[in-house]
Amino acid sequence: MKILVCISHVPDTTSKINFTDGDTKFDTNGVQFVINPNDEFGLTRAMWFKEKQGAQVHVVNVGGPETEPTLRKALAIGADEAIRINTPATDGFSVAKQLAAVVKEGGYDLVIGGRESIDYNGGMVPGMVAKIIGANFVNTCISLEIEGTDATAIREIDGGKETVKTALPLVVGGQKGLVEESDLRIPNMRGIMQARSKPLTVKDPVDANAETTAVSFKKPAPKGAVKLVDNVDDLIDLLHNEAKVI
Amino acid sequence: MSVLVYTESENNTYKKVAFEAVSYAKGIAEMLGTLVTAVAVNGGDSSQLGKYGADKVLEVSNEAYNKFNAETYASIVAEAAKQESANVVVLTSSANSKFMAPLVAVNLEAGYVANVTELPESTSPFKVTHSVFTNKAFASTEIKTDVKIIGLAKNAYGLKENQAAAAAETYTPNISENNGVEVVSVDKATDKVTIADAEIVVSGGRGLKGPENWGMIEELAETLGAATACSKPVSDMGWRPHSEHVGQTGKPVASNLYIAIGISGAIQHLAGINASKVKVVINTDEEAPFFKAADYGIVGDAFEFVPQLNEKLKAFKAQNA
Numbered sequence: 001m002k003i004l005v006c007i008s009h010v011p012d013t014t015s016k017i018n019f020t021d022g023d024t025k026f027d028t029n030g031v032q033f034v035i036n037p038n039d040e041f042g043l044t045r046a047m048w049f050k051e052k053q054g055a056q057v058h059v060v061n062v063g064g065p066e067t068e069p070t071l072r073k074a075l076a077i078g079a080d081e082a083i084r085i086n087t088p089a090t091d092g093f094s095v096a097k098q099l100a101a102v103v104k105e106g107g108y109d110l111v112i113g114g115r116e117s118i119d120y121n122g123g124m125v126p127g128m129v130a131k132i133i134g135a136n137f138v139n140t141c142i143s144l145e146i147e148g149t150d151a152t153a154i155r156e157i158d159g160g161k162e163t164v165k166t167a168l169p170l171v172v173g174g175q176k177g178l179v180e181e182s183d184l185r186i187p188n189m190r191g192i193m194q195a196r197s198k199p200l201t202v203k204d205p206v207d208a209n210a211e212t213t214a215v216s217f218k219k220p221a222p223k224g225a226v227k228l229v230d231n232v233d234d235l236i237d238l239l240h241n242e243a244k245v246i
Numbered sequence: 247m248s249v250l251v252y253t254e255s256e257n258n259t260y261k262k263v264a265f266e267a268v269s270y271a272k273g274i275a276e277m278l279g280t281l282v283t284a285v286a287v288n289g290g291d292s293s294q295l296g297k298y299g300a301d302k303v304l305e306v307s308n309e310a311y312n313k314f315n316a317e318t319y320a321s322i323v324a325e326a327a328k329q330e331s332a333n334v335v336v337l338t339s340s341a342n343s344k345f346m347a348p349l350v351a352v353n354l355e356a357g358y359v360a361n362v363t364e365l366p367e368s369t370s371p372f373k374v375t376h377s378v379f380t381n382k383a384f385a386s387t388e389i390k391t392d393v394k395i396i397g398l399a400k401n402a403y404g405l406k407e408n409q410a411a412a413a414a415e416t417y418t419p420n421i422s423e424n425n426g427v428e429v430v431s432v433d434k435a436t437d438k439v440t441i442a443d444a445e446i447v448v449s450g451g452r453g454l455k456g457p458e459n460w461g462m463i464e465e466l467a468e469t470l471g472a473a474t475a476c477s478k479p480v481s482d483m484g485w486r487p488h489s490e491h492v493g494q495t496g497k498p499v500a501s502n503l504y505i506a507i508g509i510s511g512a513i514q515h516l517a518g519i520n521a522s523k524v525k526v527v528i529n530t531d532e533e534a535p536f537f538k539a540a541d542y543g544i545v546g547d548a549f550e551f552v553p554q555l556n557e558k559l560k561a562f563k564a565q566n567a
Contacts, residue, residue: 011379013380013514013517014513017379017382019383037494038495091357092348092358093351093352118379118494118517119379120378120385121360121377121378121379121380122358122359122360122361123344123347123348123360124351124358124360125348126348127316127345127346127348127349127352128348128349128352130349131348131349131352131353132352136426137316137317137349137427138427139316139341139344139345140341140344140345142488155341155345156341156489156497157314157341157342157432158340158341158342158440158441158442158443159434159435159438159440159441159442160432160433160434160435160440160489161432161433161434161489162431162432162433163429163430163431163432164427164428164429164430165427165428165430166426166427175495176488176491176495177488180482181478181482181495210390211356211357211358211389211391212359212387212388212389212390213387213388213390214378214387215385215386215387215388216386217378217384217385217386218383218384219382219383220381220382220383220384223539223541226527226538226540226541226543227541227543228537228542228543228544228545229542229543229544230545230546232544232551232554232555232558233558235526235542235544235555236559236562238542239503239526239542243503243523243524243542245445245446245502245503245524246446246470246559
């Protein structure tokens with residue numbers, strides 16, 4: 001089985017979110033970038049397939065050279081090869097088109113992305129890739145088993161979960177549950193050393209026009225200080241008369 | 247020209263998100279000087295959609311579509327959009343809507359923006375505001391394609407009444423069968439309010455010391471008609487099911503009221519819940535980061551204040567019923 005894990009290079013959750021150039025660009029100054037958490041669950045599940053059932057695991061990112069440390073980290077965790085498509089990740093559709101070209105060329109059986117990235121939260125890339133290449137698609141996937149070309153997946157739905165049967169080629173939008181938090185791997189020194197000599201191929205992008213363009217950014221208005229009360233009567237009064245939520 | 251809106255239902259009853267989506271679609275239709283067409287699959291009483299501004303309702307009625315299939319539903323919405331020459335398609339942020347939206351987008355070659363929080367700031371160019379960086383910022387994004395798809399953020403626009411005809415038409419979309427993903431079983435509690443649909447969410451953290459102490463959380467939730475939720479450590483330790491975990495890697499919450507009990511407020515937790523309108527924290531540690539994110543707080547022991555709050559709320563509810 002050939003597995004492609006799509007890796008988004010995103011600011012660490014604890015990063016300060018600021019914008020520059022007249023609020024038109026994300027300010028990367030002092031920001032630590034990481035593998036998108038939803039993608040990391042998928043990568044770890046891919047490693048499980050590799051170790052238990054035999055699979056080749058490739059990782060891919062659409063972005064400039066600055067995203068390579070994030071791909072190297074995925075290699076250090078255990079992916080076999082990395083691909084970087086050398087173009088800025090602008091909108092979801094153009095990223096999906098780049099990824100779809102890689103999937104077609106590489107003949108991947110299973111493509112794992114995250115249910116959404118924690119920066120733009122669009123949650124659209126895995127579904128678009130599936131539709132472009134004509135593969136099956138399961139979103140918000142919290143469990144995935146593969147036998148031959150048959151797949152059984154569990155997806156989170158509002159208020160519960162749903163078990164589905166499907167088949168390869170398959171694209172999933174994954175999240176926590178594919179593996180547990182405690183299963184995530186911190187790269188060890190051996191992995192980091194090996195990652196240096198694993199292939200990282202830089203590919204030219206295919207033609208893809210952006211369908212949407214982020215024009216400007218703003219931060220929410222600063223929040224007022226918390227109102228502290230020392231008894232529940234005051235709290236109920238505030239929730240009823242001031243906040244009007246009960 | 248028209249605005250098409252997908253109206254989600256369950257057991258032949260429209261969900262609140264459907265009314266919110268219609269309200270929003272009406273807002274856009276007025277900006278564009280056009281009409282709203284709703285499309286419903288085995289939906290409910292369509293006159294209800296008229297209350298929020300649906301001029302026409304395309305009713306798809308077919309038992310084969312009783313189980314949600316993203317590919318099939320996406321094809322229905324795309325076909326309806328083509329038939330109606332829709333230039334805007336409004337979807338929501340429900341799990342099913344987010345599942346099908348990218349498929350609709352590719353089908354219609356339409357630019358799609360998710361988590362949209364307001365009416366477009368302009369329609370030419372077509373610019374929408376949406377939340378990014380997990381609710382820590384907003385982006386203004388231009389959609390450049392002829393057809394535009396909007397994923398409306400939950401509980402951001404609200405319900406706006408605006409009576410229209412809701413003329414119902416039977417609609418039989420011309421779509422091919424797709425069994426690529428087949429639902430085998432659905433596991434869903436029917437007697438509980440879901441986190442996705444809840445107006446109020448009561449959430450517990452490690453401060454509650456153990457799963458045996460969740461009775462008071464459930465009682466408070468019952469009094470308020472709220473959903474129960476928990477922080478990540480609580481679900482990681484197995485005190486509560488994973489399905490209750492809210493936060494960045496768990497479920498997102500955008501309720502009217504979020505009550506955090508014994509939750510310190512790690513940044514990952516706050517990222518997942520800060521789309522909620524009003525936040526209340528009860529925690530013994532006045533330094534807990536949640537106090538910086540909350541609107542109202544009690545520095546105190548949950549074991550003392552939560553049962554009191556429940557009793558007083560019961561009395562309040564009885565008085566205000």
